[in-house]
Amino acid sequence: MQDITNESGKLSINLKALADNYRTFQSITPNHCDVAGVIKANAYGLGATEVFKTLKALNCPQFFVATLDEALTLRKNDSDTPIAVLGGLFNGAEDAYMQSNIVPVLNSPFEIEKWAEMAKRSDKKLPTIIHFDTAMNRLGLSTEETHALLDDVSALDGLDVQLIMSHFACADEKDHELTEEQANRFAKIAKHFPHAKKSLANSPGLFSSDTYHYDLVRPGYALYGGNPTPHANNPMKTVVSLKVRILQIREAKKGDSIGYAASHTFEKDTRTATVALGYADGFLRSLSGKAKLYYDGTPCEVLGRVSMDLTSINIDHIPHAKPGDWVEILGDNQNVDELADTCGTIGYEILTNLGQRYKRQYIDI
Ligand SMILES: *Cc1c(COP(=O)(O)O)cnc(C)c1O
Numbered sequence: 300m301q302d303i304t305n306e307s308g309k310l311s312i313n314l315k316a317l318a319d320n321y322r323t324f325q326s327i328t329p330n331h332c333d334v335a336g337v338i339k340a341n342a343y344g345l346g347a348t349e350v351f352k353t354l355k356a357l358n359c360p361q362f363f364v365a366t367l368d369e370a371l372t373l374r375k376n377d378s379d380t381p382i383a384v385l386g387g388l389f390n391g392a393e394d395a396y397m398q399s400n401i402v403p404v405l406n407s408p409f410e411i412e413k414w415a416e417m418a419k420r421s422d423k424k425l426p427t428i429i430h431f432d433t434a435m436n437r438l439g440l441s442t443e444e445t446h447a448l449l450d451d452v453s454a455l456d457g458l459d460v461q462l463i464m465s466h467f468a469c470a471d472e473k474d475h476e477l478t479e480e481q482a483n484r485f486a487k488i489a490k491h492f493p494h495a496k497k498s499l500a501n502s503p504g505l506f507s508s509d510t511y512h513y514d515l516v517r518p519g520y521a522l523y524g525g526n527p528t529p530h531a532n533n534p535m536k537t538v539v540s541l542k543v544r545i546l547q548i549r550e551a552k553k554g555d556s557i558g559y560a561a562s563h564t565f566e567k568d569t570r571t572a573t574v575a576l577g578y579a580d581g582f583l584r585s586l587s588g589k590a591k592l593y594y595d596g597t598p599c600e601v602l603g604r605v606s607m608d609l610t611s612i613n614i615d616h617i618p619h620a621k622p623g624d625w626v627e628i629l630g631d632n633q634n635v636d637e638l639a640d641t642c643g644t645i646g647y648e649i650l651t652n653l654g655q656r657y658k659r660q661y662i663d664i
Contacts, residue, residue, distance in 0.1 A: 337519030418457035540630035558603030581652030
């Protein structure tokens with residue numbers, strides 16, 4: 300790929316790898332099971348428009364976003380691909396959903412009521428997705444609300460319940476007992492909806508048991524190359540790589556300090572590089588003094604505090620490094636899970652924060 304010489308950073312998104320990851324989900328789920336694309340939060344920071352386009356080309360039958368705004372952005376160039384909004388329905392937003400052919404995931408009896416009223420008003424059987432909470436206590440019908448609905452399904456009159464779903468709390472922890480418990484709770488609810496499709500699994504859920512696949516799986520993180528199998532090798536292809544340039548090389552003297560708060564003091568003369576990377580780029584400040592960047596595959600430790608636009612690294616062992624050279628943050632040498640581990644967060648947080656400032660370069664399918 301062509302180097303854009305005046306750029307300080309390169310965030311590359313490999314849509315080929317993303318497409319391969321999508322095909323991997325298809326290959327490990329049964330034929331009747333569809334694979335949705337979860338593209339909330341601008342497709343975990345990678346660019347919802349491009350990811351949407353890529354997955355549509357692979358006939359992805361269903362997309363999920365978090366907010367109506369995110370859905371409307373996608374609707375600008377697409378009038379009919381199924382898009383559902385996980386955040387649900389605000390009172391009064393029914394018309395906006397209907398007009399734009401977007402489906403709210405109904406998370407409460409109130410939302411069901413509002414959507415059913417809309418169906419009545421418009422004299423249409425409205426496509427409907429219902430979220431049942433099986434342990435998260437975040438969104439979805441509670442146990443009591445679920446029982447009430449199952450006892451009296453008249454609340455669903457006028458609605459075409461196409462999909463019911465629930466969401467795992469602990470699928471990213473190996474054999475966590477709550478996962479099985481949630482699956483049991485969901486299976487009981489599912490019996491009451493013989494004609495609706497069912498969906499339970501996120502990325503880690505998809506890889507933990509075939510019995511969680513049902514009719515539709517909802518991977519997000521793994522699509523973008525994150526590891527859905529904790530404690531095992533990552534079966535996904537790397538999608539994101541990030542490189543930034545060295546701005547300056549410096550020779551710090553023994554006893555000097557570096558960066559804000561002078562948090563690192565040199566025990567010997569040390570060659571350092573200042574690179575065009577900071578917390579404003581999503582390189583979290585909690586990575587200060589902990590993370591490593593890679594010069595041509597060689598690890599270089601971060602020295603002192605990460606600041607807004609700049610980070611310093613030790614390049615004492617790389618005498619030929621010079622301003623303008625590239626160092627890698629994410630890519631072949633370090634994946635998003637490894638980087639997240641160094642500062643006690645998860646790759647999801649790293650991805651969604653990445654590179655507001657860098658131009659995204661897409662490697663097309
Ligand atoms: C974000 C989200 C997903 C995707 O989860 P990953 O762990 O990224 O695969 C699936 N379902 C719901 C309800 C979500 O909010």
